Amino acid sequence: MADAGASPAPKPSSSVKLVLLGEAAVGKSSLVMRFVNNDFQENKEPTIGAAFLTQKCNLPTRTIKFEIWDTAGQERFASLAPMYYRNAQAALVVYDITKSTSLTKAQHWVAELQRQASPGIVIALVGNKLDLASPSSSSADDADGGDGGDEEADEGDARKVPTKTAKAYAEEEGLLFFETSAKTGERVAEVFTAIANAIPETQLKGPRGAAGGQRQEESRVNLGAAKDASAKEGCAC
Amino acid sequence: MEPLETLNETEWDVVIAGTGIQQSLLALALSRSEKRILHVDKNDYYGGAEAALSLQEAESWVQSVQKDNSTVLFTDAKIEQAPNVDEEDGPKLGFSRAYSLALAPQLIYTESKLLGHLVSSKVYRQLEFLAMGNWWVYTTDTSTTNSLQSTSEQEHKNGKLVKVPTTREDVVFSDKSVDLRSKRAVMKVLRFLMDYEQQTELWEPYSMQPLPTFLTEKFKLPTSLHNLFLALTLSPDTPANTTTAYALSRIARHLRSTGRLGAGFSSVIPKWGGLSELAQVSCRAGAVGGAVYVLGKGIAGSPTPAPTKENVSTPLNAIQLDGGDAVNTAWIVGSEADLPRSPTNLSPTRTCSRSISIISGPLTSLIHEALAEGATPSTTPIGGTVIVFPSGSLNGFADTPPVYLIVHSDAMGECPRGQSVIYASTSGKQEINALAVDCLLRQVAAEPVPKVLWTMQYEQHAGSWQEDEAVEHEGVITMKPSSLDLVFDENILSEVESAWKKVLGDDAGTFLTFEDRNSVGDDDDGDEA
Ligand SMILES: Nc1nc2c(ncn2[C@@H]2O[C@H](COP(=O)(O)OP(=O)(O)OP(=O)(O)O)[C@@H](O)[C@H]2O)c(=O)[nH]1
Numbered sequence A: 001m002a003d004a005g006a007s008p009a010p011k012p013s014s015s016v017k018l019v020l021l022g023e024a025a026v027g028k029s030s031l032v033m034r035f036v037n038n039d040f041q042e043n044k045e046p047t048i049g050a051a052f053l054t055q056k057c058n059l060p061t062r063t064i065k066f067e068i069w070d071t072a073g074q075e076r077f078a079s080l081a082p083m084y085y086r087n088a089q090a091a092l093v094v095y096d097i098t099k100s101t102s103l104t105k106a107q108h109w110v111a112e113l114q115r116q117a118s119p120g121i122v123i124a125l126v127g128n129k130l131d132l133a134s135p136s137s138s139s140a141d142d143a144d145g146g147d148g149g150d151e152e153a154d155e156g157d158a159r160k161v162p163t164k165t166a167k168a169y170a171e172e173e174g175l176l177f178f179e180t181s182a183k184t185g186e187r188v189a190e191v192f193t194a195i196a197n198a199i200p201e202t203q204l205k206g207p208r209g210a211a212g213g214q215r216q217e218e219s220r221v222n223l224g225a226a227k228d229a230s231a232k233e234g235c236a237c
Numbered sequence B: 001m002e003p004l005e006t007l008n009e010t011e012w013d014v015v016i017a018g019t020g021i022q023q024s025l026l027a028l029a030l031s032r033s034e035k036r037i038l039h040v041d042k043n044d045y046y047g048g049a050e051a052a053l054s055l056q057e058a059e060s061w062v063q064s065v066q067k068d069n070s071t072v073l074f075t076d077a078k079i080e081q082a083p084n085v086d087e088e089d090g091p092k093l094g095f096s097r098a099y100s101l102a103l104a105p106q107l108i109y110t111e112s113k114l115l116g117h118l119v120s121s122k123v124y125r126q127l128e129f130l131a132m133g134n135w136w137v138y139t140t141d142t143s144t145t146n147s148l149q150s151t152s153e154q155e156h157k158n159g160k161l162v163k164v165p166t167t168r169e170d171v172v173f174s175d176k177s178v179d180l181r182s183k184r185a186v187m188k189v190l191r192f193l194m195d196y197e198q199q200t201e202l203w204e205p206y207s208m209q210p211l212p213t214f215l216t217e218k219f220k221l222p223t224s225l226h227n228l229f230l231a232l233t234l235s236p237d238t239p240a241n242t243t244t245a246y247a248l249s250r251i252a253r254h255l256r257s258t259g260r261l262g263a264g265f266s267s268v269i270p271k272w273g274g275l276s277e278l279a280q281v282s283c284r285a286g287a288v289g290g291a292v293y294v295l296g297k298g299i300a301g302s303p304t305p306a307p308t309k310e311n312v313s314t315p316l317n318a319i320q321l322d323g324g325d326a327v328n329t330a331w332i333v334g335s336e337a338d339l340p341r342s343p344t345n346l347s348p349t350r351t352c353s354r355s356i357s358i359i360s361g362p363l364t365s366l367i368h369e370a371l372a373e374g375a376t377p378s379t380t381p382i383g384g385t386v387i388v389f390p391s392g393s394l395n396g397f398a399d400t401p402p403v404y405l406i407v408h409s410d411a412m413g414e415c416p417r418g419q420s421v422i423y424a425s426t427s428g429k430q431e432i433n434a435l436a437v438d439c440l441l442r443q444v445a446a447e448p449v450p451k452v453l454w455t456m457q458y459e460q461h462a463g464s465w466q467e468d469e470a471v472e473h474e475g476v477i478t479m480k481p482s483s484l485d486l487v488f489d490e491n492i493l494s495e496v497e498s499a500w501k502k503v504l505g506d507d508a509g510t511f512l513t514f515e516d517r518n519s520v521g522d523d524d525d526g527d528e529a
């Protein structure tokens, strides 16, 4: 997945601002923790305000540095999200497959992003806690044929949102779609890789929105240079 | 922490009112403290007077300015959309959200302390800065053009744009036909300015006199060249009202900043809307630190001392928020405009007529042409340019104040690709902004001729409120409203620092100096706020 191993020739690298949205306790922070630290906590504290993390993702032709903003699902005043999805190139809208209301909330987020975020934003819909569903109800290729589609037939199956429902919605809205488990790590890396691949090259670091651009990482003023420069005289006069 | 269902009857260490640049920097400064912080804004957008707006947001902003005078600092707002934008093949406005137009664009000189604070607080990682390249001054006086001619000047029958020289090279490499005596005079002034503070005997007698008097009497600088130096002051006033002391400090700052962070520029601007972006990045840091953010909720009533509780030594202020929530807080910090005051108590001291114009073309010739020696558009990330129309240059009246145009290319992320944004401002009448924009577009040698697709005009006021007994008491910290300067106001930093010190007391630490919260692929689980 996000292997930071040394490669012989440096690949072009760009940063991608990504925001996670979704109802409280669906596993946003757990997904990020799995992606960034390959770790999982059984009883994770709710996020307060927001958290910021970064992680690199190596693609065959380039390196993507994700700047991840993990928001708090319990943020009651809905005043933070606009600040995070402003200029974001990607959004991960998460729901919990064992909780139907969380898909409804996810759909609200998708609508808001489509209304308010940059026109070119890449949105992935992610159904998390896949480990709580029984394998039969989880298989992506289930044609819902199976054994009568009896939900309670499976004892250990806590799934409330059928894959089919969410997938159909995602297709309709043009979203990437995944079911994951932050607990087992299943398909977590794929989500981020898919997002990295879905961001058009022209969009990376360009002017925001559909307009795109082809500016590279280095074409910005490096503030870090300030200290060294200040030692010398500024002007050639 | 318990989820917050309502703000009513909550208790805080600090309530910050407004998300303008001052308050946002304070939120950043307090973001690693253990204080319980509630940050509210009466507007439903971030940035206060420094906000950056989409087209739709700009429309509702204009309506709110027209309707109620809750925004006393802004008046006379209106939007004009060019009638030809609906034409089949003509240039068109983009999506509303493709724009991020700054209400109060400001340049940040590379020597500003702000940049050091952004580095030490680590938030610079979330910002991208582009440079403002060459400065141009519009000149109608033919003697100027003969004496100090830029190689890339763009001629027009009424006048032309001349590049403002800020380095020795600029002067030496300017046109061959340049009169040597003028060149030498310009060089002398530039050299003097590099350490003018040490030469008080030379300029102090002139400190309260107009800059032109000083330049003429001490340097024999021909009058036609005065505008080159006046341009660098960004003074809102006519030359006669621009004092030598004021002007020298501002020109010197420009020169000292030149080349500091790269060749060919002296100031930078954050992408995506300037100070608005900085305000939001600061608020985000506040949120990561655990502050609670609520937009669309202001302070409704004057703070009153809350009844002190047993075992609690800190004095408490009780405040009412819009919507009726009553909260208690030890400190309340806001700008004068965000704390409840009667608008009639405002006495405006200055007014600035501003306009924002969306231009159909890229204006590349101005922004990228004739960069300094050694600088190319690919090595120097230029996002715009400054164009100065000196006093009287547009209408011939010497008592008309100058107009400053700050041109942003699409690289700033404030407009769709291929367009550009012109921010105009003057302390004169709104009409001269439009004259300046028109004049500039006629100067640009581009096919098709770029057009104004959309303009928003407004007046911004700076002033102060009369002391309000009801508001000023212990625990209330009032910050000044934003200045009208086109340059980031360094005083903001000391104001924020003093508020931060008051709130944190002795264990304040070093102002705006933090460790990174986590680095790439970090092993520790630094993902919680
Ligand atoms: N079984 C299972 N539990 C999970 C999974 N992901 C997260 N959890 C658990 O769900 C709870 C909430 O996870 P978080 O990652 O904190 O959820 P969040 O979306 O970040 O919540 P907020 O920060 O409050 O918005 C924690 O107890 C996690 O251990 C998963 O894939 N499977």
Ligand SMILES: [Mg+2]
Binding pocket: A028, A029, A030, A045, A046, A047, A070, A071, A072, A073
């Ligand atoms: Mg969380």
